[in-house]
Amino acid sequence: MKNPYYPIETVVEDVIVETPTIKTFVLAPSRPIKFKAGQFMQLTVPGYGEAPFTPSSSPSVAEKMEITILRTGKITDALHALKPGAEVGLRGPFGKGYPMEKLEGKEALVVGGGVGLAPLRSLIYALLENPKKYKRVSIKYGARSPEELCFKRQYDGWSKAAPNVDFTNTIDVPAAGWTGRVGLVTTLLDGLDIDLDNSIAVSCGPEIMLKFVTLKLLEVGYKPPQIYLSMNRKMSCGMGKCGRCNVGHYYLCVDGPDMCYDKIKHVPNVFG
Amino acid sequence: MYFIDATNFERFLKKLSAQGELFVPVRNAESGKLRLERVENFPLPENLALDGYRTVEPLKTFAQLLRCPVAGYPSTEGDEMPDEKTFPATVIVGARGCDLAALALVDKVETEGEFTDPFYKIRRERMILIGADCGECGASCFCNLLGGKPWPEKGCDISIAKIQGGYLAEAASERGEKLVKESRDLFAETRDAQVKMRDDARGAVVRKLEEQNRSFPKVDAKLTEIVRAALQDEAWDDISARCVECGACTNICPTCYCFLLYDQRADGSHFQRIFTWDSCQVTGYARMAGMLNPRPRLTDRVKHRYYHKYDYLVQSHGAVFCTGCGRCIDTCSAGIDMREALRTIQKTAKAAKV
Numbered sequence: 001m002k003n004p005y006y007p008i009e010t011v012v013e014d015v016i017v018e019t020p021t022i023k024t025f026v027l028a029p030s031r032p033i034k035f036k037a038g039q040f041m042q043l044t045v046p047g048y049g050e051a052p053f054t055p056s057s058s059p060s061v062a063e064k065m066e067i068t069i070l071r072t073g074k075i076t077d078a079l080h081a082l083k084p085g086a087e088v089g090l091r092g093p094f095g096k097g098y099p100m101e102k103l104e105g106k107e108a109l110v111v112g113g114g115v116g117l118a119p120l121r122s123l124i125y126a127l128l129e130n131p132k133k134y135k136r137v138s139i140k141y142g143a144r145s146p147e148e149l150c151f152k153r154q155y156d157g158w159s160k161a162a163p164n165v166d167f168t169n170t171i172d173v174p175a176a177g178w179t180g181r182v183g184l185v186t187t188l189l190d191g192l193d194i195d196l197d198n199s200i201a202v203s204c205g206p207e208i209m210l211k212f213v214t215l216k217l218l219e220v221g222y223k224p225p226q227i228y229l230s231m232n233r234k235m236s237c238g239m240g241k242c243g244r245c246n247v248g249h250y251y252l253c254v255d256g257p258d259m260c261y262d263k264i265k266h267v268p269n270v271f272g
Numbered sequence: 273m274y275f276i277d278a279t280n281f282e283r284f285l286k287k288l289s290a291q292g293e294l295f296v297p298v299r300n301a302e303s304g305k306l307r308l309e310r311v312e313n314f315p316l317p318e319n320l321a322l323d324g325y326r327t328v329e330p331l332k333t334f335a336q337l338l339r340c341p342v343a344g345y346p347s348t349e350g351d352e353m354p355d356e357k358t359f360p361a362t363v364i365v366g367a368r369g370c371d372l373a374a375l376a377l378v379d380k381v382e383t384e385g386e387f388t389d390p391f392y393k394i395r396r397e398r399m400i401l402i403g404a405d406c407g408e409c410g411a412s413c414f415c416n417l418l419g420g421k422p423w424p425e426k427g428c429d430i431s432i433a434k435i436q437g438g439y440l441a442e443a444a445s446e447r448g449e450k451l452v453k454e455s456r457d458l459f460a461e462t463r464d465a466q467v468k469m470r471d472d473a474r475g476a477v478v479r480k481l482e483e484q485n486r487s488f489p490k491v492d493a494k495l496t497e498i499v500r501a502a503l504q505d506e507a508w509d510d511i512s513a514r515c516v517e518c519g520a521c522t523n524i525c526p527t528c529y530c531f532l533l534y535d536q537r538a539d540g541s542h543f544q545r546i547f548t549w550d551s552c553q554v555t556g557y558a559r560m561a562g563m564l565n566p567r568p569r570l571t572d573r574v575k576h577r578y579y580h581k582y583d584y585l586v587q588s589h590g591a592v593f594c595t596g597c598g599r600c601i602d603t604c605s606a607g608i609d610m611r612e613a614l615r616t617i618q619k620t621a622k623a624a625k626v
Binding site for chain 1 (some may be wrong): 342386539560
């Protein structure tokens, strides 16, 4: 019998600085870990404990895994101090992941905010691996400022990946030297030229952003069953047993973390 | 069904004690309450109590330890579970109907579905359970409102009922049958009068339960519908107004299973992962990095406990996670009574309809 609480020994191979607050950790687990886009891992910093993160790398690669992390608390502080060669631990994958089958043949609208683009990058890798399977892949991304735009080096590649793929980004407030779009990510959803009846929207970002993206999507005509949100709750076990990650009667660690809005729309304070 | 006299019952327990750590309910002279005590030497303690009602501690404490290490890392054994034989086997005597039903509910969470908690599963499989009839009910007992009975209906290996001169005993599982067979000489045939004695005693406890709980609502599908619909009801503010957020209700609850994992340094470069019970009633339970909290208000947390038991788990695991043991009522220093809370919700729902 296996001990599901034991963290698999993992080496930090590289640390990529994405923004002043976000780093990507290239991890080499001692045995390959297969995951689906959107599934999450429990990442252990020895002595500090675990926190849940969704890989930002391609789900086709099991030998290495990239996890992109915003510095925001005790464990992420410890993570950000790690150098290549450091030893960490991994448990997982947990959760259902993104609704890949539902996206087939559809117009996928991918909406990210801040470090929320990290789990979505895993989805983007999966979608762009075979763009013909989807009618369209439209990526909308917003960050606070030009420095906080994550994965900048990849935007061009995404835009040019296939004729049916597009990428647009924005920053929240004007900044010196910035010539691109300014405004919250929801402004990218104004005047969408999308086949509404044939589209699925997937969004990840801070709770407040998820709330306004959802309201905007409903306003432009999406129906709740067409909206998938990466929900945030505290997690510990990852196996639907420790109890804390509930949204209504769902445990995000087994039923999510990406939840169809239709299933959770009745939950009070669903966005915190 | 068999009859076993007190002397032979003691012999039987002595034999059983070879199978694992033996625990029996004993009565505290001062409070009159029962708790489980480890028996390492015979004779059995003088204050052995197989009458009375459930013990202070719930059965979950034997399967899901309050706090225990679940992993040491890094380790050369990696993620292999330790040998099952390193886990203690237990023989628990005097498990009451409400507690057996509660344990069956926790089993659902811990051992069914995609993941199993192997620590729970191993401890659970190494438990021998001797159920016992309740000889009376406590003031906080309300198993009858949940369709429960003050005797073991299922979930134990052998079921006993204290009657004059000894106990009526019935094997209630394959393992129980085997255990009785192995000590068949200790068990005698029953007489009809003895069975009647037990049934009369059962009837008396049921009547008392019905009497003391008659003003409270029965927990049925209709009530869970009412609770579900009352999610935004302001009555929850009143129910939670007295709560002091101590978490005693969740700790003592036989069906509350929430826990937290935390890590600590063992020595040098070795670390331990510790499993510990946690309570949804305290602020930090669901608080995330950056101080985000889906239930920042105490009302939300108190309400969550009711919703988890009476709605969410009905939807996810097909059962109300309360068996009416009444421990949360006994333990609450603010005097919050779950039965009253449900009655309040039922009343406000009715008022709203008028």
